[in-house]
Amino acid sequence: MAPYDDWNKLDEEEEDELQDTSHLESRRDVILFCIDCSPSMHALHPDPTYADLESSHVYSALEAAMQICKRKVVVGPADSVGIMLFNTTARNEGGVTGVSEIKKNNFVYQPISQISAPKVQELMQLLDAAREDPTYLSKTFPPLEGKRVPLGDVFTSCNWVLRDGAPKTASKRVFLITDCDDPHPGPAGSRLLLSAQTTLLDLTQAGTTVEPFFISTEEKEFDPGKFYSQILLPSSSLEEQDDEESTLPSSLSITRIEDLISQMRIYEVPKRALFSLGLKLADGFVLGVKGYGLVTEQKKGAYKYFVDLGDRMEVAESKAAYVDEDQQTEIDKPKIMFGMDLGATGADEDGDGEEEGGAELGYGARVVKAGSRVFYTAEEVREFRTMGLEPGIKLLGFKDRSELTFEDNTRHSTFIYPDEMKYSGSKRTFSALLKSMVKKKKFGLVLVLLKRNSSPVFCAMLPQIEKPDETGWIEPSGFHLIPLPFADDIRAAPIEEAFRAGEEVKEAARAWIKKLSVKNGAYPPDSYPNPALAYHNAQLEASAFREEYDPESFEDMTLPKVDMIHKRAGDLLKEWKRALRNDESANSHIVTTGSKRKADVSVDEAEIRSKHEADALGKLRVDQLKEFLKAKSLPVSGRKDDLIARVVDWLETHR
Amino acid sequence: MVAERAGYTVTMFLVDISPTMGKTRTVQLPDGPGGEPRSTEMTNLEWALQFIFNGRKTDQCGVIVFGSEDTDNVINEKNGGYEHVSEYIPIGQPNANTLAQLSALEPSEITGDPIDALIVGVETQHRYLSSKKTWTRKMILVTDGENPIEIEDWEAIVKKMNAFDVRLTIIGVDFDDEELPFHEEDKSQIKHANETFFHTFTSSLTTGLVGNCALALIETTRPDIKTTKSALMGTTLRMGDPETRDEEAVVICVKASKATAMARPKGWKRFALRSRVNEEGEGDRMDVDEEEGGGEKKEVFAQLKMRTEYVIDTHEAEDDEGASDDKVKVEDPDEEDDSQEEKKRAEHLEKVEKEQLQRGFKYGQTYVLCPDGFERLRTRKGIDICGFFLAKNFRRELPMSEVSYIWADPSSPSEQVALSSIVQAMYEKGVMAIARWVSRDGMDPKMGVLHPVVFDKVDCLLWVQMPFADDIRKYSFASLDNLINKNGEPITKHPYIPTEEQQEAMDNFVDAMDLMYAGEKDEEGNRGPWFDPRLSYNPAIHRTKQALFHSAVVSDLTTNPLPPPHPELLKYFEPPKKVVKRARGAVEECKTLFKVKEVPKRVIRPRKDGHVRARDEDEDMLLLDNMPRTTPSPQKNQPLASTSSQQLTPSKKKPVVQDSDTETEDEDESNLLLDKKGPPRTRTRPDFLPTPAPDSPSSSSQQLQRLSISDRGRAPGRIVGTTYPLEDFRQNIKEGDLVTKAVEDLGFVIGEIVMKPFTERRTGELLDCLKEMRDVSLKEDEIDAWNDFLQELKDNCLSDPGNPDFWNEVTKLGRSISLISKPEAAKHGGKSSISENLATKFIES
Numbered sequence A: 001m002a003p004y005d006d007w008n009k010l011d012e013e014e015e016d017e018l019q020d021t022s023h024l025e026s027r028r029d030v031i032l033f034c035i036d037c038s039p040s041m042h043a044l045h046p047d048p049t050y051a052d053l054e055s056s057h058v059y060s061a062l063e064a065a066m067q068i069c070k071r072k073v074v075v076g077p078a079d080s081v082g083i084m085l086f087n088t089t090a091r092n093e094g095g096v097t098g099v100s101e102i103k104k105n106n107f108v109y110q111p112i113s114q115i116s117a118p119k120v121q122e123l124m125q126l127l128d129a130a131r132e133d134p135t136y137l138s139k140t141f142p143p144l145e146g147k148r149v150p151l152g153d154v155f156t157s158c159n160w161v162l163r164d165g166a167p168k169t170a171s172k173r174v175f176l177i178t179d180c181d182d183p184h185p186g187p188a189g190s191r192l193l194l195s196a197q198t199t200l201l202d203l204t205q206a207g208t209t210v211e212p213f214f215i216s217t218e219e220k221e222f223d224p225g226k227f228y229s230q231i232l233l234p235s236s237s238l239e240e241q242d243d244e245e246s247t248l249p250s251s252l253s254i255t256r257i258e259d260l261i262s263q264m265r266i267y268e269v270p271k272r273a274l275f276s277l278g279l280k281l282a283d284g285f286v287l288g289v290k291g292y293g294l295v296t297e298q299k300k301g302a303y304k305y306f307v308d309l310g311d312r313m314e315v316a317e318s319k320a321a322y323v324d325e326d327q328q329t330e331i332d333k334p335k336i337m338f339g340m341d342l343g344a345t346g347a348d349e350d351g352d353g354e355e356e357g358g359a360e361l362g363y364g365a366r367v368v369k370a371g372s373r374v375f376y377t378a379e380e381v382r383e384f385r386t387m388g389l390e391p392g393i394k395l396l397g398f399k400d401r402s403e404l405t406f407e408d409n410t411r412h413s414t415f416i417y418p419d420e421m422k423y424s425g426s427k428r429t430f431s432a433l434l435k436s437m438v439k440k441k442k443f444g445l446v447l448v449l450l451k452r453n454s455s456p457v458f459c460a461m462l463p464q465i466e467k468p469d470e471t472g473w474i475e476p477s478g479f480h481l482i483p484l485p486f487a488d489d490i491r492a493a494p495i496e497e498a499f500r501a502g503e504e505v506k507e508a509a510r511a512w513i514k515k516l517s518v519k520n521g522a523y524p525p526d527s528y529p530n531p532a533l534a535y536h537n538a539q540l541e542a543s544a545f546r547e548e549y550d551p552e553s554f555e556d557m558t559l560p561k562v563d564m565i566h567k568r569a570g571d572l573l574k575e576w577k578r579a580l581r582n583d584e585s586a587n588s589h590i591v592t593t594g595s596k597r598k599a600d601v602s603v604d605e606a607e608i609r610s611k612h613e614a615d616a617l618g619k620l621r622v623d624q625l626k627e628f629l630k631a632k633s634l635p636v637s638g639r640k641d642d643l644i645a646r647v648v649d650w651l652e653t654h655r
Numbered sequence B: 001m002v003a004e005r006a007g008y009t010v011t012m013f014l015v016d017i018s019p020t021m022g023k024t025r026t027v028q029l030p031d032g033p034g035g036e037p038r039s040t041e042m043t044n045l046e047w048a049l050q051f052i053f054n055g056r057k058t059d060q061c062g063v064i065v066f067g068s069e070d071t072d073n074v075i076n077e078k079n080g081g082y083e084h085v086s087e088y089i090p091i092g093q094p095n096a097n098t099l100a101q102l103s104a105l106e107p108s109e110i111t112g113d114p115i116d117a118l119i120v121g122v123e124t125q126h127r128y129l130s131s132k133k134t135w136t137r138k139m140i141l142v143t144d145g146e147n148p149i150e151i152e153d154w155e156a157i158v159k160k161m162n163a164f165d166v167r168l169t170i171i172g173v174d175f176d177d178e179e180l181p182f183h184e185e186d187k188s189q190i191k192h193a194n195e196t197f198f199h200t201f202t203s204s205l206t207t208g209l210v211g212n213c214a215l216a217l218i219e220t221t222r223p224d225i226k227t228t229k230s231a232l233m234g235t236t237l238r239m240g241d242p243e244t245r246d247e248e249a250v251v252i253c254v255k256a257s258k259a260t261a262m263a264r265p266k267g268w269k270r271f272a273l274r275s276r277v278n279e280e281g282e283g284d285r286m287d288v289d290e291e292e293g294g295g296e297k298k299e300v301f302a303q304l305k306m307r308t309e310y311v312i313d314t315h316e317a318e319d320d321e322g323a324s325d326d327k328v329k330v331e332d333p334d335e336e337d338d339s340q341e342e343k344k345r346a347e348h349l350e351k352v353e354k355e356q357l358q359r360g361f362k363y364g365q366t367y368v369l370c371p372d373g374f375e376r377l378r379t380r381k382g383i384d385i386c387g388f389f390l391a392k393n394f395r396r397e398l399p400m401s402e403v404s405y406i407w408a409d410p411s412s413p414s415e416q417v418a419l420s421s422i423v424q425a426m427y428e429k430g431v432m433a434i435a436r437w438v439s440r441d442g443m444d445p446k447m448g449v450l451h452p453v454v455f456d457k458v459d460c461l462l463w464v465q466m467p468f469a470d471d472i473r474k475y476s477f478a479s480l481d482n483l484i485n486k487n488g489e490p491i492t493k494h495p496y497i498p499t500e501e502q503q504e505a506m507d508n509f510v511d512a513m514d515l516m517y518a519g520e521k522d523e524e525g526n527r528g529p530w531f532d533p534r535l536s537y538n539p540a541i542h543r544t545k546q547a548l549f550h551s552a553v554v555s556d557l558t559t560n561p562l563p564p565p566h567p568e569l570l571k572y573f574e575p576p577k578k579v580v581k582r583a584r585g586a587v588e589e590c591k592t593l594f595k596v597k598e599v600p601k602r603v604i605r606p607r608k609d610g611h612v613r614a615r616d617e618d619e620d621m622l623l624l625d626n627m628p629r630t631t632p633s634p635q636k637n638q639p640l641a642s643t644s645s646q647q648l649t650p651s652k653k654k655p656v657v658q659d660s661d662t663e664t665e666d667e668d669e670s671n672l673l674l675d676k677k678g679p680p681r682t683r684t685r686p687d688f689l690p691t692p693a694p695d696s697p698s699s700s701s702q703q704l705q706r707l708s709i710s711d712r713g714r715a716p717g718r719i720v721g722t723t724y725p726l727e728d729f730r731q732n733i734k735e736g737d738l739v740t741k742a743v744e745d746l747g748f749v750i751g752e753i754v755m756k757p758f759t760e761r762r763t764g765e766l767l768d769c770l771k772e773m774r775d776v777s778l779k780e781d782e783i784d785a786w787n788d789f790l791q792e793l794k795d796n797c798l799s800d801p802g803n804p805d806f807w808n809e810v811t812k813l814g815r816s817i818s819l820i821s822k823p824e825a826a827k828h829g830g831k832s833s834i835s836e837n838l839a840t841k842f843i844e845s
Helices: A013-020 A057-075 A117-132 A137-138 A151-165 A187-203 A257-267 A378-384 A424-437 A503-515 A531-544 A563-581 A606-614 A622-631 A640-653 B044-049 B074-079 B098-105 B114-128 B154-162 B189-204 B215-222 B323-329 B331-339 B339-346 B413-429 B502-512 B538-555 B577-595 B638-644 B665-675 B696-708 B725-735 B741-753 B760-779 B783-798 B806-814 B822-827 B836-844
Strands: A029-036 A082-084 A106-114 A170-178 A208-215 A253-255 A276-281 A287-294 A306-308 A313-324 A335-339 A367-368 A391-399 A414-418 A442-449 A457-464 A477-481 B009-016 B024-028 B038-043 B059-064 B084-091 B136-143 B164-172 B209-213 B235-237 B252-259 B270-274 B298-303 B305-313 B349-352 B357-363 B366-369 B382-391 B403-408 B431-438 B446-454 B458-466
Touching: A029 A057, A029 A151, A029 A477, A057 A082, A057 A137, A057 A257, A082 A151, A106 A117, A106 A151, A106 A606, A117 A137, A117 B822, A137 B502, A151 A170, A151 A187, A151 A378, A170 A257, A187 A208, A208 A257, A208 B298, A253 A257, A253 B074, A287 A424, A306 B305, A313 B270, A335 A378, A335 B538, A335 B836, A378 B538, A391 A457, A391 B235, A414 A424, A414 A606, A424 A442, A424 B349, A424 B577, A442 A477, A442 B331, A442 B339, A477 B502, A531 B357, A531 B502, A531 B806, A622 A640, A622 B822, B009 B044, B009 B084, B009 B114, B024 B577, B038 B044, B059 B098, B059 B114, B059 B725, B074 B114, B074 B164, B084 B098, B084 B114, B114 B136, B154 B164, B154 B189, B189 B209, B189 B783, B209 B215, B252 B382, B252 B413, B298 B725, B403 B413, B413 B431, B413 B446, B413 B458, B431 B458, B502 B577, B725 B741, B725 B760, B741 B760, B760 B783, B760 B806, B806 B836
Parallel strands: A029 A082, A029 A170, A170 A208, A208 A253, A276 A391, B009 B059, B009 B136, B136 B164, B164 B209, B235 B382
Antiparallel strands: A082 A106, A276 A287, A287 A414, A306 A313, A306 B357, A313 B305, A335 B270, A367 B298, A391 A442, A414 A477, A442 A457, A457 A477, B024 B038, B059 B084, B235 B252, B252 B403, B270 B298, B305 B349, B357 B366, B382 B431, B403 B458, B431 B446, B446 B458
16 A cells, blocks of 8 residues: 555655556545336346346346446445436335435435445345346336336435435546436426426536436437437536537437446546646647546556454555654654765774764764755755656657657557647647648657656657547547657667578468458457456455355456467468478577687587486586576576476476 | 776776865856856865766775875885875775765865876775776876976876776866867966876877866766666567467567666655754754864764554544544545644554554455465466557557567577568568567566567567556547537537638648758758657756765755756757747747637635535536636635534645645646645635526625725735725635635735835734734634745845834734744644744744
């Protein structure tokens, strides 16, 4: 766990905070699932995944909620979730803790609380029961027949549930799941519409966002124009409400029930900006941008340290303190100064008894004339890093796209998008810049200081225009800021010369590479869930549920599809290996120069193999064994027996 | 030249301390805080000594002085002669003592001979290194060349130095130098002759150099790249399954080495002034060493060590109030932002021993103990190729790591040919490989791509890590181009969509700012692109290094502050001048056409129920731009009450940044980034009302009221005027939304009035203002603001021109008007760094 004041630490690892967005992730997120339980939502239909089963929209919605819980708990363990159902006759019989009151025909299945194993399990049991008996859900949460609860009541209930359960500062969202595009037809409609508008506004004012998930089926397409477009505050149009041409919210998600989970996953983590800065194109020509981390390494949850207090477990936090070891005193932060480690003070050898011998003062102590200052304040140290710049992005000019090489990379990129609220006119300017750069195949070179305590870095500003991918997901328009390495970060190639392949081997390699190339693909991040993370989380979940974990059930999606490789290119690979054996250069020997002192340690694999078959590996010298192991990138530590064991191991696995 | 190995060098410094080195010179310092030029006087010796302590810490060095009263050197001991040359610091690793000794050096009364010193230096170094033949020998002679030199037999010395491969650098004070350029007027005959001699001398050496001291000092700050030779890490490149189908699987022994590796600034060590009087907590620095008498006072700075403690928060168990808030709050380590909370926590923090701790994880609210961790995924070391794809489809924004080279085993021709064939084939086909890398058996796998590189004489692959599905965030953003109106029809004309005219202006701008031909000219006179990462030094690294060394060398940073950074560090900080000039027209056109304007920062007020919109999540989507700003209704927010009654509502901690402006969401955001202050600041929470609040009549009347009181001597941007400051202040406090700003502005106004002539008649009014301001500051946690303000007021009053009379009036109010002290602040749940003692003294003196 991060020590207390990690944040103000001025250490080497400080640079890391540039990439570390965990402090933003640590902001709590609250989701209230708000699921319609009308008869049509309860209606059974063939299950989308299991052919012989039947399920309902309610089932799918609850399952999606359960999946989101399971995912959220590992991404943001402090996040809270609640589940509310509406259009049901189920009632909260006064027993639900944390919920004061609720409108009729709304039902709180799980009040807002931090995700925990028992709550997730409760949901899983409910779903299991519904699997056994498809009518279980409609029995447990009987649908309200013949009429619908006013949507305004639903929003009011949401507001209450959130008010009671959600921490004040969290980002709060309601995931509204319904299949009814016109809940209030008829004469009373306009009044109910108005009340829905007002209550939704209340909800919004309390800091809650409503993310609708509308279920559309082939028989019944969901038409948001009937009702919802009038009440849902279209996010982007709000700012120009008086504008006649207000736009529809872009985030409206109308989905088939099968895609509900994948749709929700997009909203799983609330969209949070990492920074809001000025993008200075020239003096007096600045626009506002916000930055988002679209690529960030998701790590395993950190270890926590617990203390058993008898009645309960408590998390221990680590706290860093700075002490003068010699005097055993803790030093307050404002008194800490910064300087160079000058090594041990060492005994004062000329010691003419003038002052305390250096050794008495303790390691690294420095004696100075009273009143003189030889160390810097934290503020000064910060300035050495920022070079006195204020946070911002400054354009230096444009270069050809081809100048941005593969090897100029050190870490992940950041995405920027115009911020109209900071500088009006940002969007059109940003948009025009983007188009120009795409047209001219340019990237921008920018100097970036992200925060007051980071250091400036040069970035390539790479334009991206909006384009839908095959899954229907739309890559947004914007710029990627790719940090470029400094001269200090670049290392020269340590090897300048080696044997090269002749034409024949190369052609042989081309043949199998061709067979194993995907036509129009690229690197597909979506196909590679992090196996180590998933394995860890699966065990954590099992452990939290007090279940036995079965490692056999785990499937690593990143393993190469070897069968496919052999099937497609096996023969070609064989051919390549043959060509390799015949290659002239491959059979040459490297003449080692200058090491006359060393005995000849080279032993070829065939020799080792024959020795092994004759069970005479022991006859080889240690240095020969080591040489062989080194060539196979295996460790060379240990005694001769260990080395032999390792060689045998290798020989037996590499026939 | 043989590569130097760190830690295997002995540098001898030969320092001239003849009387002429005592000549003082004026040294320019960086401009002062107000931009005024500053300079200081120091002796040539002091000045030149700055050059010395500038090597690697692990290098060894020795110091020999010449021109010393005594004689103490190895040759003299044995053979006599070589007088006035003394071994001042024996060879060893430099440490804090070395510095103290160096700074104690003073010019003597006697002259010494640099050649003598050189011979002694060579001999001393040689004896030290007699058994370490491979070490690098360096010699640095620092002199002003003002004293006669006996130059007979100098060729013999050259011979000997060449034989030992000693590298000599002569650093001359005010030596003529064409590179700088520098030419000393009225140079003495002796110095002229000596300079000529030094040039002859060094040019006969294999490695010898004469340099001007000023240039040498600048050059010490020139960024240099520490060349790190990357280690070659052995691994295996695989394709297919060698275990079952070896005859058709690829297995190549390869070595990986870093192509990019982030270098970081050198670390700072922490120090603190050591005080004798520890019992009282606040030791008095002036007392240190007083009783020792004998010369000047000394202070000791101790180097600090970090100690990690584990604490638990017992708060939750004892405190049941506001359970609904609490139950999550306790889980959050970031809550400490809030001062009250922090104090509370501090009270409840209980130290625990490391042995008591058990490792585990949290699954939401559920604890999962697992002392040994979970089983790791079983993996096998190596790089497995999964497939190939066209390089043109590679998305450059996805790589997330440093880049590595993958080389074939340098000792095996067949492996080299094998890799070479794959690299070349990939290169020709224009493909990259998708691969999975496990660095050691059992380590977590990483996915990435392999990119073929064909160098002049060798082929290799470059690896970079790519994101897993888990690492990609899919946030949806509003389309920039495809705007749709309510009726679902696309919109083509909109303020968000650039017009053709605007687009054209931008095209011109992009062309004008092109850097492809803005760089230096090459041999043929053609300009290349401007900016090359290989020449872009990390300013933080080199500036930090410069600062570290400077603080180690100088005896006082106040009189001898850090010189400006080397220009090489800043060369890419501004676009090339030519380009800026060329783009001027295009920029002006863009400015006129795009009309980008900064939106005035908005004023924020709290919500009654404390629920706030979470920051960051694109509030812009909900913000109103053109709507009239709603003024808060009085009954909706009672800030004075809220801090005291809602103990659990975190109160705001004053940001340390000097934000002279209203608190805004943006500043909040930057503070968030800066300070890791997650939790709320009640009063500064943005609250966005999409429509006027229900009580709009009252708010509009207030708006009117605001207008009517507009001309009250308020400076632009100030909400408190000079005419009726107290009234303005109270009004703002009552409305409650701008406390920080009101306090700040009142302080500003008071300061302004006090410093004007003839203000006695307003003294009473101003004192009332002070009382009120202090009261509000204390209750509203504007403590730092008050303390800063009062200090400044005092300083201003007591300086000249000032208003000592007014300050005198202030002191009559006594302790109750002084700085807000720690205990006082604590009573109101705030924080202060001022001790009670200081607060009392402050108002007395």
